[in-house]
Amino acid sequence: MKVVVCVKQIPDPNTPGQLDPSTHYLKRDGVEVVLDPGDEFGVEAGLQLVEKHGGEVTVVSMGPERGLDAVRKALAMGAHKGVLITDDQLRGSDALTTARVLAAAIGREGFDVVIAATESTDGYTGVVPQAIAELLDVPAVTFATSLEYDGSLLHVRRQTEAGHDLVEAPLPAVVSVTAGVNEPRYPSLKGIMGAKTKPMDRFNLVDLGLEGAGAASAGETIVAVAAAPQRAAGEIVKDEGDAAKRIADFLAAKKVI
Amino acid sequence: MSVGKTWVFTEVTDGKPAPVALELLTKARSLGGTVEAVAFGSTAAAAAAEVGAFGAQTLHTGTDSAYDEVLLGGPAADALAALVAEHHPDLILFGATYTGRDVAGRLAARLGVPVVANGLDVSANGGIDVASSIFGATVDVTTRFDQGPPALALIRAKSFAAEASGGGPANVVPNEHPVAQKHLTARVTGRVTEAAAGPKLEEAPVVISGGRGLGDPKNFELLDQLAQAIGGAAVGASRAVVDAGWVPYAMQVGQTGKTVKPAVYLAFGISGAMQHTVGMKGAKAIVAVNKDENAPIFKLADLGVVGDALRILPRLIEEIRSRKG
Structure with a gap:
């Protein structure tokens, strides 16, 4: 079975991101970057599928040259091959452009299953997997909290506002997975060493036949950026045994008890 | 400036429109122009009175009962693409729900138009602008659509209070096109409600x-x-x-x-x-x-x-x- 997992390298989610005030692009300089933690669940899901059913996991990422580290981490976890699409024109790409680029690379690889996180931790539009599915003309089974394959059908628990749906789908398909769908493995030392020698393809937009796909053709522009209004500073106290009373007083003042 | 025609994608369960759709209809009224709702599934038409009461003059429905048994993303995007070509809405608002994201994401790819996600407000000031909040709500950004129509926006629930307009039932325009065969392969075989005890999170004081x-x-x-x-x-x-x-x-x-x-x-x-x-x-x-x-x-x-x-x-x-x- 041929599994493709989409991954993204993002600024460390523990440090708030910033937009460049002049270009409105994500500031990437001087910011620690990591494999999006949400993507580790996608990589793990792909590895589990091929461990059970045979085949290979290819990791596909779009981003600057440093995106290589995210792909390498996925390779260190056990993925077999990496594909990185890097092109200066892709700075400032929107969700649709991202989907077009990833779909072109995935289509070139061939696939039975495409796995992605439900959303990136930095941009969190949550629409890229669905757009990829549309461009590849296959079903998108989204927001999976569990994923099994029985040899002919995928069986997915799909998160809903009210609980979950049980969904089954034949291959090929795109699946988006939530954090919690599995327990991602840590790369072993052997995996980390081995990652350096695994095959890695590098493409630009010309290679994919997608010239002019970046910000210049994004159909939307950020026209204003401002710091969000801060909440007024509150009262912070250490519990000296009187915390319960203080909280109860607060609730009473707000007239909810 | 007003928006000529705004559509609200409305998820309907057992004839009831999702609360976020009523919030979006309320907002759509303030943009001026025509307000219409679009819903899919065998009970979609039953939402006509309620979406009408919140401002939809027309409710476009996809009536094939197959909509009830599949994930809506593929087939609803198909049907919406056809409806867009026929009726030319300027703006389509989706609640930022699981299914809303599925439909909006596929429709954006299908039409080749941008979709702005995580919207908190939408306004028309010489263009259609969506306000959203990024980096853990530390930065507010305003995004303007340069392509379309239609502009596609996913708006988070509770961004607006739903207020009835006092309007009568929406005029139901049924679309009887069957769901394409290719969309019938991915099937919903069960829907499970994980009922939390007590009042609803979104409504509790x-x-x-x-x-x-x-x-x-x-x-x-x-x-x-x-x-x-x-x-x-x-x-x-x-x-x-x-x-x-x-x-x-x-x-x-x-x-x-x-x-x-x-x-x-x-x-x-x-x-x-x-x-x-x-x-x-x-x-x-x-x-x-x-x-x-x-x-x-x-x-x-x-x-x-x-x-x-x-x-x-x-x-x-x-x-x-x-x-x-």
């Missing part, structure tokens, strides 16, 4: 949430007891404990979970990761209890207590019970 700092899933019982002591309070959770399997997804407050705007929000053992604060920073008042005095949640708190939630909770329950007699 008081929300009490727990995180990793509670140490153990069984300590969520303390939150249930506190909710009962206060009365009418709902219990929520951070993504960390939902992902860890302590409590069901239906309880998750945050970016990928529910957005709540209660009168008072109480956070016990929640550090305040951006993922969580996006879903609760709209609360009128916030109380946070955490052992770590540097926890980011304290930046939002009106009352912050540096202390052990497990020691404070039993005493707080007792204190409220005794005050209520």
Whole structure:
């Protein structure tokens, strides 16, 4: 079975991101970057599928040259091959452009299953997997909290506002997975060493036949950026045994008890 | 400037439109122009009275009962693409729900037009602008559509209060095109409701949430007891404990979970990761209890207590019970 997992390298989610005030692009300089933690669940899901059913996991990422580290981490976890699409024109790409680029690379690889996180931790539009599915003309089974394959059908628990749906789908398909769908493995030392020698393809937009796909053709522009209004500073106290009373007083003042 | 024609994608379950659709219809009215709703499934037409009462003059429905048994993303995007070509809406608003994202994402790819996600407001000032908040709601951005029509926007629930317009039932325009065969292969074989006990998170005046700092899933019982002591309070959770399997997804407050705007929000053992604060920073008042005095949640708190939630909770329950007699 041929599994493709989409991954993204993002600024460390523990440090708030910033937009460049002049270009409105994500500031990437001087910011620690990591494999999006949400993507580790996608990589793990792909590895589990091929461990059970045979085949290979290819990791596909779009981003600057440093995106290589995210792909390498996925390779260190056990993925077999990496594909990185890097092109200066892709700075400032929107969700649709991202989907077009990833779909072109995935289509070139061939696939039975495409796995992605439900959303990136930095941009969190949550629409890229669905757009990829549309461009590849296959079903998108989204927001999976569990994923099994029985040899002919995928069986997915799909998160809903009210609980979950049980969904089954034949291959090929795109699946988006939530954090919690599995327990991602840590790369072993052997995996980390081995990652350096695994095959890695590098493409630009010309290679994919997608010239002019970046910000210049994004159909939307950020026209204003401002710091969000801060909440007024509150009262912070250490519990000296009187915390319960203080909280109860607060609730009473707000007239909810 | 007004928007000529705004559509609201409306999820209908057993004839009932989703609350977020009524919020979006209310907003759509303020943009001027025509307001219409679009819904799919065998009971879609039953929503005509309610969407009409919130301002939709027309309800376009996809009537094939197959919509009930498949994931809506593919077939609804197909049908919407055809309806767009026929009726030319300028703007389509979607609630930022699971299915809303499925449909909007596929429709954007199908039409080759941008989709803006996580919207908190939409306005028309010489163009269609969507306001959203990024980086854990520390930065506000305004995004303008340069392509389209239609402009596609996913708007988070609770961004607007739903207000009835007093309008009569929407005029139902049924679209009887069957769902394409290729969309019938991915099937929904069961729908499971994980009913949380007590009032709904989105509606409760008081929300009490727990995180990793509670140490153990069984300590969520303390939150249930506190909710009962206060009365009418709902219990929520951070993504960390939902992902860890302590409590069901239906309880998750945050970016990928529910957005709540209660009168008072109480956070016990929640550090305040951006993922969580996006879903609760709209609360009128916030109380946070955490052992770590540097926890980011304290930046939002009106009352912050540096202390052990497990020691404070039993005493707080007792204190409220005794005050209520």
